[in-house]
Amino acid sequence: MAEEIKKIMFTVRKAPHGTIYVYEGLEVKLIMAAYDADISVVFMDDGVFAVKKGQNTKELGIKGFEATYGALVDYEITKVFVDRQSMEERGMTEDDLVVIGEDEDTEEPIKPQVVESDAIAAMMAEQHNILAF
Amino acid sequence: MKLAVCIYEGPYNHAASDTAYNFIQAAVQKGHEIKGIFFYHDGVYNVTKLMEPPQDDRHIANRWSALGATGIDIVVCIAAAKRRGIVDDVLVPNVRISGLGQLTMMAIEADRLVVFGD
Numbered sequence: 001m002a003e004e005i006k007k008i009m010f011t012v013r014k015a016p017h018g019t020i021y022v023y024e025g026l027e028v029k030l031i032m033a034a035y036d037a038d039i040s041v042v043f044m045d046d047g048v049f050a051v052k053k054g055q056n057t058k059e060l061g062i063k064g065f066e067a068t069y070g071a072l073v074d075y076e077i078t079k080v081f082v083d084r085q086s087m088e089e090r091g092m093t094e095d096d097l098v099v100i101g102e103d104e105d106t107e108e109p110i111k112p113q114v115v116e117s118d119a120i121a122a123m124m125a126e127q128h129n130i131l132a133f
Numbered sequence: 134m135k136l137a138v139c140i141y142e143g144p145y146n147h148a149a150s151d152t153a154y155n156f157i158q159a160a161v162q163k164g165h166e167i168k169g170i171f172f173y174h175d176g177v178y179n180v181t182k183l184m185e186p187p188q189d190d191r192h193i194a195n196r197w198s199a200l201g202a203t204g205i206d207i208v209v210c211i212a213a214a215k216r217r218g219i220v221d222d223v224l225v226p227n228v229r230i231s232g233l234g235q236l237t238m239m240a241i242e243a244d245r246l247v248v249f250g251d
Binding site for chain 2: 006008014019020021024027028031032034035036037128129130131
């Protein structure tokens with residue numbers, strides 16, 4: 001009997017800089033994407049800042065990882081969501097979001113999908129496990 | 134229930150390690166199966182034998198080692214460990230260093246993955 005593919009969600013709720021949680025959390029996503037699991041990622045609360053384009057970490061003296069988000073689709077991480085309320089509370093719009101890859105056929109840039117909180121709650125309820133960073 | 138535990142925080146500085154330890158003890162007593170314990174972020178500092186806490190305090194690394202001796206798989210993330218100077222040589226017994234794939238397997242195999250940390 002074939003094992004069912006397990007749904008695993010990552011939530012990113014912390015600001016991208018100041019602590020290492022979000023950066024090391026990104027490393028987990030890239031590894032887990034190589035396994036047989038149904039991966040999704042949700043950016044919410046201060047985590048929405050992680051997917052704000054145009055981050056400059058030079059003055060922080062760290063490499064930064066914004067560019068890595070641009071490869072999420074290449075890693076077959078395509079279910080990437082941003083909580084609309086968190087985004088709007090922080091003065092961000094969809095235009096502020098990073099590109100996470102491009103469409104294979106049209107070469108159109110792919111961005112995280114902005115969704116309402118109740119949609120996120122519904123997705124959470126379906127998960128086998130959730131990892132928060 | 135099959136449980137896996139992931140610990141994000143270092144010892145003594147944060148309650149996460151103590152809380153996780155107590156959680157695991159209680160879960161085992163209740164008959165739950167612990168599929169594994171994974172140390173990530175500063176959590177990798179929990180199992181270094183270089184720590185030497187005051188005699189009248191709990192020895193967090195030895196406590197985890199004793200838990201590992203009962204057969205529970207305790208894994209330290211190699212990427213997080215290397216970044217922080219934690220290598221095989223400094224680990225307490227009954228703990229192993231391995232990759233994030235181990236956390237992935239725990240997340241897939243366990244009914245619940247319980248994360249302790251901020």
